[in-house]
Amino acid sequence: MTTDSTTPNTMTPNTMTNTASRGPAGRASSGVGPTDGLGALQVNPELVEAILTRFIRNEIQRTGFTRAVVGLSGGLDSSTVVYLAARALGPENVLAVTMPYRTSSAETRAHSAEVVEALGIQTIDVPITDQIDAYFAHFPDAGQMRLANKCARERMTILYDQSAAFAGLVLGTSNKSELLLGYGTLFGDMASAINPIGDLYKTQLRQVACHLGVPDGVLAKAPSGDLWIGQTDEAELGFGYDQVDRLLVLWVDQRYSVDQLEAAGFERGFIERVTAMVRRNHYKRRMPIIAKLSSRTMDRDFRYARDWGT
Amino acid sequence: MATPTTSPDATSPRATVAQASIPDLAPAVAACSPVDRSTVRIALAQIAPRLGDVRHNLGLHLEQISAARSQQADLTVFPELSLTGYFLRDMVPDVALSRDAAAVRELVDAAGDGDVSFGFVEESRQNRFYNAALYAEAGQVRRVHRKVYLPTYGLFDERRYFAPGHRIEAFDTEKFGRVGLLVCEDFWHISAIAIMQAEEVDLLVCIANSPARGVEGPVIGTSETYMRLAKTYAQMLGTAVAFVHRVGFEDGLCFWGGSMIVGPNAEVIAAAPHFDESLLVVEFDRTVLRRQRMITPLARDEQLLITIEELNRIRRRRYDDRFDDAQYDDAKHDD
Numbered sequence: 059m060t061t062d063s064t065t066p067n068t069m070t071p072n073t074m075t076n077t078a079s080r081g082p083a084g085r086a087s088s089g090v091g092p093t094d095g096l097g098a099l100q101v102n103p104e105l106v107e108a109i110l111t112r113f114i115r116n117e118i119q120r121t122g123f124t125r126a127v128v129g130l131s132g133g134l135d136s137s138t139v140v141y142l143a144a145r146a147l148g149p150e151n152v153l154a155v156t157m158p159y160r161t162s163s164a165e166t167r168a169h170s171a172e173v174v175e176a177l178g179i180q181t182i183d184v185p186i187t188d189q190i191d192a193y194f195a196h197f198p199d200a201g202q203m204r205l206a207n208k209c210a211r212e213r214m215t216i217l218y219d220q221s222a223a224f225a226g227l228v229l230g231t232s233n234k235s236e237l238l239l240g241y242g243t244l245f246g247d248m249a250s251a252i253n254p255i256g257d258l259y260k261t262q263l264r265q266v267a268c269h270l271g272v273p274d275g276v277l278a279k280a281p282s283g284d285l286w287i288g289q290t291d292e293a294e295l296g297f298g299y300d301q302v303d304r305l306l307v308l309w310v311d312q313r314y315s316v317d318q319l320e321a322a323g324f325e326r327g328f329i330e331r332v333t334a335m336v337r338r339n340h341y342k343r344r345m346p347i348i349a350k351l352s353s354r355t356m357d358r359d360f361r362y363a364r365d366w367g368t
Numbered sequence: 369m370a371t372p373t374t375s376p377d378a379t380s381p382r383a384t385v386a387q388a389s390i391p392d393l394a395p396a397v398a399a400c401s402p403v404d405r406s407t408v409r410i411a412l413a414q415i416a417p418r419l420g421d422v423r424h425n426l427g428l429h430l431e432q433i434s435a436a437r438s439q440q441a442d443l444t445v446f447p448e449l450s451l452t453g454y455f456l457r458d459m460v461p462d463v464a465l466s467r468d469a470a471a472v473r474e475l476v477d478a479a480g481d482g483d484v485s486f487g488f489v490e491e492s493r494q495n496r497f498y499n500a501a502l503y504a505e506a507g508q509v510r511r512v513h514r515k516v517y518l519p520t521y522g523l524f525d526e527r528r529y530f531a532p533g534h535r536i537e538a539f540d541t542e543k544f545g546r547v548g549l550l551v552c553e554d555f556w557h558i559s560a561i562a563i564m565q566a567e568e569v570d571l572l573v574c575i576a577n578s579p580a581r582g583v584e585g586p587v588i589g590t591s592e593t594y595m596r597l598a599k600t601y602a603q604m605l606g607t608a609v610a611f612v613h614r615v616g617f618e619d620g621l622c623f624w625g626g627s628m629i630v631g632p633n634a635e636v637i638a639a640a641p642h643f644d645e646s647l648l649v650v651e652f653d654r655t656v657l658r659r660q661r662m663i664t665p666l667a668r669d670e671q672l673l674i675t676i677e678e679l680n681r682i683r684r685r686r687y688d689d690r691f692d693d694a695q696y697d698d699a700k701h702d703d
Contacts, residue, residue: 098584105583109622112643116617252620361457363619365419 095304095322098312101262103269107142110254110266114146117252118227120368125226129217129247130154130173130181131284132166134267134276135231135255137173141270142254143229144177152179153224157213160187161287169276176273182220186212206285210246218249227251235260235299238306239332240339241291247283248342259307260299297328305332406655408543411436411444412627412648414640416616419453422463426451426471429486432647433478439649442543444479446486447575447614447627448515448552449499451475454577455618456489460529464491467502467512476504483541485549487575489530490514496531501551501575503539511539515551516560523579523621526553536560538567545570545654552576555597565605566672570657572601573610579621591626591642603634606661608652615645632660 118126126143130136143152156170174181190209194200200208221228230250232242234257242248255263260281267277281291281299292298305324308314309332314322319329345357354360413432417425429446436444448454451471452463465472465488475486483505490500490512499515514533518526538548548564548571555561555574564572582589594611602609609630614623628639629650638650661667 101583102585105586105588108643109580109583109588113617113620113622117620120617362459363419363455363457365455365619366459368419 095306095308098307099259099261099303101258101265103266106258106262106266107145107270110142111146114143114229114252114254117365118147120365121227121251123225123227125151125153125224126229127153127155127217127221127224127226128229129213129231130156130170131231132156132169132173132276133279133284134260134263134272134281135233135236137169137272137276138263138267138270139229139231139255140173140177140179141267141272144179145270149178150180151226152177153220153226154179154181155217155220156181156183157186157216158183159185159190159209159285162284163282163287165275165279166282166284169273169279172273172275176271180224184216184220186216202286206283207243207246209285210243210283214246214249221251229254230256232256233258233260233263235303235306237343238310238336238339239295239302240335240342241295242342244342259303261303296331301328302332305329306336309333310336405543407651407653408443409439409441410610410629410650410652411439411441412610412612412629412638412640412646412650413444413446413450414613414615414625414627414644414646414648415446415450416614416623416645417447417450417453419455419618420459420463421453422451422465422471425453426475429475430478433475433482433484435647436649437480437482441482441649443483443485445484445573445575445610445612447612448487448501448577449489450486450575450614451488453618454579454614454623455621456529457525460489460497461491464489464497466491466493467500467509472502476502476507476509479504479507481506483543485573485575487551487577492531497529498533499526499530499551500533501549503541503547503549503573505541505543510541510547511537511549513549513551515554517553517557519553536563538564538569548572550574552578555594555601561601561605562675564607565667565670566675568667569605569607570654571608571610572605573612574598576611576613577623578613580624587642588624591624594626595628595636598628598630599634599636602630602632603664604666606632606657606664606667608632608637608654608657615643631656 114126118124124147126147128136128140128143130140140152140154154170154174156167158167186209190205190212193208194205217228228250230248230253232248232253233255236242237256258266264277282289283291295302305319305328308322309319316329316333320326348356350358413436415428415432417428429450432446433444451465456463467490472488476484478484483503485501485503487501490498492498499518501513501515502509503511514535515530516533516536518530518532520527536554538546541547546567546569548567548569550560550564550573552575555576576594578590578594580588580590585592598609598611601607611630612627613625615625616623625640625642625644625646627648629637629652631637633656637652638648640646640648
């Protein structure tokens with residue numbers, strides 16, 4: 059195995075094959091045996107669909123609702139959620155909300171339209187250009203990151219308002235890779251009532267999306283938050299999901315130690331970078347920290363299911 | 369059991385010959401107890417309890433028992449914590465019932481002259497809470513099994529809320545012979561199964577709440593494990609196994625159903641669907657137990673005393689003779 063410092067991952071070329079080209083239930087025929095995270099990333103998409111459609115139906119209906127609202131960007135995550143929701147609830151009970159900013163790519167807009175048409179779901183277009191630009195007119199030096207996060211949070215507020223208007227719960231679209239890496243906006247795209255895909259790595263999501271019939275164009279394009287022109291996840295993170303998912307599944311799901319990950323073929327620098335990212339972003343996955351004063355404090359010793367009351 | 373009509377000296381050859389004459393057997397057969405009745409019906413009530421709502425769930429139980437009895441079920445089995453739901457956390461004290469509670473009584477009575485088994489949170493006189501399974505036969509409580517092995521790892525937190533049970537024992541029934549009752553994690557401990565083997569059970573009942581984990585294969589990983597365990601135990605113990613699981617979701621945990629009855633030849637006699645509510649009434653011909661035990665007489669050849677001796681040797685080695693029986697007995701007295 060090479061230790062080329064320009065690539066974050068030192069797996070052999072065989073094992074770097076994009077799993078989208080593999081059949082949904084097929085196991086990796088190449089690879090280095092049980093230490094190869096690629097095998098651990100295989101899912102049975104039929105089984106996943108069976109569970110997730112029932113999950114959506116159950117967790118929505120127990121609250122007294124029958125419908126769902128999804129922020130549809132035209133990307134893989136939101137498209138997959140919309141396919142699952144349509145299958146779970148019926149297309150008339152799903153509202154896809156598209157919320158473009160003036161820099162949103164025409165390609166992703168076209169993909170959103172394709173998904174809506176294929177499923178026959180309801181849709182509403184709510185551009186965010188006016189309100190975002192009006193705000194930043196007061197802060198012209200704000201910069202790209204602030205603009206990106208503001209857009210994400212603006213979309214969240216729209217989704218929650220449309221949720222009230224449509225009487226449907228907001229379905230989340232953050233996958234497990236993003237949640238672990240912290241690649242999402244707190245109270246922005248990470249906000250939702252229930253999240254059907256939060257326990258699927260990007261690589262696994264792709265297998266499920268392929269099985270559900272998500273359009274090829276959506277499957278093929280590079281993952282992107284589309285928050286500025288030319289943005290891609292890979293360029294921002296410095297590695298691709300097919301690389302990092304293999305590390306994450308071994309580290310998180312199979313409890314590999316750092317030494318064991320290195321022995322499995324990952325470069326030490328890459329391991330340290332990714333694990334640090336996961337640690338640093340854990341605050342995005344928990345409630346804000348409350349100072350404990352009493353003998354029973356929220357989320358610490360006042361412990362009930364989130365479904366309590368349903 | 370037949371009462372032999374022999375002379376006082378039952379060991380004499382003349383008495384033995386008199387017993388064997390065919391006309392004498394007829395009254396013997398007529399006097400047989402119902403344990404010799406060969407076909408029984410077991411209803412697997414694969415329900416979706418509502419979390420924390422005992423009243424609602426009691427209604428579900430009464431409905432299912434009524435439906436099962438209309439199909440001549442001799443026994444209706446519900447899943448683990450069927451009266452309360454699973455992911456209770458701080459709700460445990462709010463849904464707890466003593467074994468003498470009115471709701472328990474109502475459920476037992478609803479089974480009439482039939483048998484019923486269900487799961488609930490039992491509160492003891494010392495105010496300890498147990499993940500419990502109750503078996504009643506024709507209105508009489510035969511056993512309350514308090515779950516011994518409480519999973520407290522990964523997503524599980526049972527040992528925070530429940531006290532562990534301290535007994536693993538079988539009990540006699542008229543229709544099913546000796547019955548062993550275990551709850552979920554108990555079924556994953558070979559030691560509990562070994563005790564049930566030593567108890568010579570004819571029916572091993574496992575009621576469960578198993579959140580789905582593992583979606584890489586043709587079926588859910590935990591479902592595959594339960595299937596493997598049920599088949600292995602049925603075959604190794606020469607017994608029937610009834611596995612009853614629930615369906616529905618709680619906080620994103622998926623309960624996958626798949627309740628089933630497995631025969632002593634490791635054959636799945638009947639299985640409920642995955643994911644969906646169902647009431648499966650299974651006819652079980654108990655004569656298969658006799659045939660299978662003849663073909664593979666594992667229980668007959670089992671050396672219980674060797675097992676006990678070796679376990680004691682291991683106990684002495686591991687505990688250095690520190691093990692104090694008296695200290696352990698205290699915990700057994702929590703009624």
